[in-house]
Amino acid sequence: xxxxxxxxxxxxxxxxxxxxxxxxxxxxxxxxxxxxxxxxxxxxxxxxxxxxxxxxxxxxxxxxxxxxxxxxxxxxxxxxxxxxxxxxxxxxxxxxxxxxxxxxxxxxxxxxxxxxxxxxxxxxxxxxxxxxxxxxxxxxxxxxxxxxxxxxxxxxxxxxxxxxxxxxxxxxxxxxxxxxxxxxxxxxxxxxxxxxxxxxxxxxxxxxxxxxxxxxxxxxxxxxxxxxxxxxxxxxxxxxxxxxxxxxxxxxxxxxxxxxxxxxxxxxxxxxxxxxxxxxxxxxxxxxxxxxxxxxxxxxxxxxxxxxxxxxxxxxxxxx
Numbered sequence: 236x237x238x239x240x241x242x243x244x245x246x247x248x249x250x251x252x253x254x255x256x257x258x259x260x261x262x263x264x265x266x267x268x269x270x271x272x273x274x275x276x277x278x279x280x281x282x283x284x285x286x287x288x289x290x291x292x293x294x295x296x297x298x299x300x301x302x303x304x305x306x307x308x309x310x311x312x313x314x315x316x317x318x319x320x321x322x323x324x325x326x327x328x329x330x331x332x333x334x335x336x337x338x339x340x341x342x343x344x345x346x347x348x349x350x351x352x353x354x355x356x357x358x359x360x361x362x363x364x365x366x367x368x369x370x371x372x373x374x375x376x377x378x379x380x381x382x383x384x385x386x387x388x389x390x391x392x393x394x395x396x397x398x399x400x401x402x403x404x405x406x407x408x409x410x411x412x413x414x415x416x417x418x419x420x421x422x423x424x425x426x427x428x429x430x431x432x433x434x435x436x437x438x439x440x441x442x443x444x445x446x447x448x449x450x451x452x453x454x455x456x457x458x459x460x461x462x463x464x465x466x467x468x469x470x471x472x473x474x475x476x477x478x479x480x481x482x483x484x485x486x487x488x489x490x491x492x493x494x495x496x497x498x499x500x501x502x503x504x505x506x507x508x509x510x511x512x513x514x515x516x517x518x519x520x521x522x523x524x525x526x527x528x529x530x531x532x533x534x535x536x537x538x539x540x541x542x543x544x545x546x547x548x549x550x551x552x553x554x555x
Contacts, residue, residue, distance in 0.1 A: 236491065236492075236555070237458075237482070237483075237484055237487070237489035237490060237491055237555060238489055238490070238491075239437065239487075239488065239489050240437040240438070241436075241437065241438060241439065241490065241491075241492055243438050243439060243440050243441045243444075243492075243493075244441075244492060244493075245441045245443075245444065245467075246444060246465060246466075246467055246475065246477055246495070249477075249494065249495045250477075250495065250498070253495045253498065255498070255500075255501050257545055257546040258497060258501045258543050258544075258545050259543065259544040259545070260542075260543060260544045261501045261502045261503070261541060261542075261543035262314055262502070262503070262541065262542055262543070263314075263502060263503055263505055263535065263539050263540070263541055264314050264315070264316060264539075264540045264541065264542055265312075265314055265315045265316070266291060266306055266315075266316050266317075266318070266540065267309070267315060267316070267317050267318065268306075268317055268318030268320070269293050269304070269318055271295065271296075272293050272294055272295050272296075273293070273294055273295070273296055273508070273537075273538040273539065274291040274292065274293050274304075274306075274539075274540060275291070275292055275294070275517075275534040275535065275536075275537055275538050275539055275540055276291075276292045276328070276329045276330075276517045276519070276534035276537070276540075277289050277290060277291040277292065277330065277519050277532060277534065277540050278290040278291075278330045278331050278332045278341075278519055278520075278532075279332070279450060279519045279520040279521070279522060279532050280308075280522070280532070281332045281339075283305075283339065283366055283367045284366050284367075284368075286307060287307065287308055288305045288306065288307055288319070288322075288367065289305070289306050289307075289316060289532075290303050290304070290305055290306075290330035290331075290332060290341065291303070291304060291305075291306055291316075291330070291540065292327075292328050292329055292330065292343075292534075293324075294328075296508060296538060299328075299346065299354065300326075300346065301326075301327070301328050302324045302325065302326060302327070303324060303325040303326075303327045303328075303330040303341075303343050304318055304319070304322075304324045305318075305319045305322040305324075305367060306318055306319060307319055314542075322367050322368065323367065323368065323370065325341070325343060325362070325370075326345065326346075327342075327343025327344060327345055327360060328343055328344040328345075328346070328357075329343055329344050329381070329517070329534075330342070330343045331343070331384065331449065331450065331519070331520075333384075333385060333386060333387070333451070334387065335363070335385065335387045335393065335422055336387070336422075337365075338363045338364060338365060339363065339364060339365065339366060339367065339370065340361060340362070340363045340385070340422075341361070341362045341363075341367075341370055342359055342360065342361045342362070342383070342384075343359070343360060344357050344358070344359055344360075344381050345357060345358050345359070345360045345375070347378070356378045356379055357378070357379065357381065358375045358376055358377070358378055358379075358380070359375065359376040359380060359381060359382075359383045360372060360374070360375045360376075361373055361374040361375065361422075361425060363422065373422065373425075374422065374425040374426065375427070376397075376425075376427055376430050377427040377430055377431050378427075379400070379401055380397065380398055380399060380400070380430070381398060381400075381447065382396075382397075382398035382447025382448055382449070382463075383395070383396065383397055383398065383430060384396045384447075384448045384449070384450065384451050385422075385425065385451070386451035386452070386453060386459065388418075388453055388459075388485065389453060391420075392418045392419070392420065392485070393418065393419045393420070393421065393422070393424075393425075394416070394418060394451060394459055394485055395416070395417050395418065395419050395425070395429075395430065395433060396414060396415065396416050396433070396447075396448040396451065396461070397414065397415035397416075397417075397430050397431070397433040398412065398413075398414055398415070398447035398448070399412065399413055399415060399431070399435070400412035400413075400445055408435070409442055410438065410440065410441075410442045411440075411442065411443065411444065411445045412440065412444075412445030412446065412447070413435045413436065413438070413439070413440070414435065414436050414439050414446075414447060414448060415430075415433030415434060415435050415436070416433055416434065416436060416483060416485075416488060417429070417432070417433040417434065418485060434488070436483075436488070436490055439465075439481070439490070439493055440465055443467055444465055444466060444467045445465065445466055445467075446463055446464050446465030446466055446479065446493075447463055447464060448461050448462075448463045449462050449463050449464060449517070449518050449519060449520055450462045450463075450518075450519065450520025450521070452521075452523070452549065454482065454549055454552060454553050455553050456552075456553050456555065457484070457485070457486075458482045458483065458484055458485075458552055458553070458555065459482065459483045459484075459485055460480065460481075460482050460548075460549040460552055461480065461481050461482065461483065462478070462479075462480055462496075462518050462519075462520045462521055462531075462548070463478075463479050463480070463481070463493070463518065464476050464477065464478055464479060464516065464517055464518055465477055465479050465493065471511075472511060473510075473511040473512075473513070473514065474511055474512055474514070474515060475514045475515075476499075476514065476515045476516050476517060477495045477497070477498055477516055478495065478496050478497035478498070478516045478518035478531070478533060479493040479494060479495055479496060479518075480493065480494055480496050480548035480549065481493035481494065482549070482552035482555070491552065491555075494548070496518075496531070496545060496548045497516055497518060497531055497533060497543065497545065498514075498516060499513070499514050499515060499516050499535060499536065500514075501543060502535055502541045502543070505535060505536060505538075505539050506536065506538055506539070507536035507537065507538060508536060508537035508538045509537075512536055512537045513536055514536075515534070515535065515536045515537055516533050516534070516535065516541075517533060517534035517537075518531065518532075518533045518534075519531075519532040519533055519534065520532060521545070521547075521548070523547055523549070524547070527546065527547050527550060528544050528545065528546065528547055529544070529545055529546070529547045529548065529549075530542060530543070530544055530545075531543050531544075531545050
C-alpha cells in the first residue's frame with residue numbers, strides 16, 4: 236500500500252519473514268584483467284554501441300581508492316567478464332548507469348582528499364555522452380552524499396532521489412539517514428542546492444538504520460520501482476547490508492514499505508574486504524524478464540560481484 240508516511244520495519248523484523256527460496260542460481264562472477272585488484276559494486280549490464288558492458292569498481296583489497304573500469308562478457312563462459320583496456324576509466328567508486336535524452340549517464344562517488352592524501356569527504360559525480368567513449372563530466376552532488384539516482388520518465392520529467400546522511404540528519408530528524416525525492420525538468424537542474432532541497436520520505440528506515448536507492452525503473456502503472464539497500468551496525472560494529480525493493484508514486488510522493496529481496500548468505504561463501512564487512516550486499520539493480528523473474532546483480536562483501544535469478548520484486552507494485 237502507498238502511504239505518505241510509513242512506520243518502518245527493521246532489518247531484523249524483515250529477515251524473519253524473508254524467504255530465500257525465491258532466490259535461484261546465485262553465483263559469483265569472475266572479472267579478468269585487473270591483476271590483484273578486486274571488482275565489486277558494479278552497474279547492471281548496459282548497451283553501448285551495440286555491445287553489452289558492465290562498469291565495475293576496481294580496487295586493491297587494502298585500499299578505498301578505486302577506479303571505475305568497463306568489462307564485456309567472455310565468449311567462453313557466461314560468468315566471466317573481461318576488462319576493456321580500450322575504454323576510458325574514471326576515478327570513482329560504486330558506478331551506476333542510466334539514459335536521459337538518449338544519452339548515457341554514468342555516476343559514481345568521487346573521494347576528496349587532503350594534501351597528505353587522507354580522505355576528507357566525497358561527492359557523487361555525473362558524466363554523460365552518446366557512448367562510454369565520449370563521456371564528459373557535467374554535474375556533482377552535495378558533499379558527503381552518496382546514492383543520488385535519477386530516472387527519465389515517460390512524461391519527460393526526471394525523477395531525482397537523494398540520500399542525506401550523518402550528524403545533521405541525526406540532529407534534525409533523529410535518524411541516521413533518509414531518502415529524498417523530487418522531480419526536475421532536465422539535467423541542468425542536477426545541482427547540489429536542488430538535490431539538498433528534495434523533500435524527505437517519511438520514513439523508509441528506522442532511526443538506527445540507513446540505506447539508499449541503487450537503481451530506478453518506471454513501472455507499467457506509472458509508479459517508480461526502486462532497487463536499493465538498507466543497513467545497520469550490530470553491537471560489535473559489524474555492518475549488515477541487505478538488498479531491498481519498494482515503489483513510489485511520482486505524482487503524490489506516496490511510497491510502499493520496503494522489503495528485503497536478497498541477502499549475502501543467498502550466495503556462495505567468499506572473501507570479504509575486512510571481517511566487519513562479511514555480511515554486505517550492495518545491490519546494483521535488476522534486469523526484468525518475461526517469466527515473472529528478474530536477474531539481480533550485486534556487490535558482495537566489498538570485494539566480489541554476485542548474480543542471481545529472483546522473483547520479480549515489482550510485480551506486486553504494478554497491481555497497486
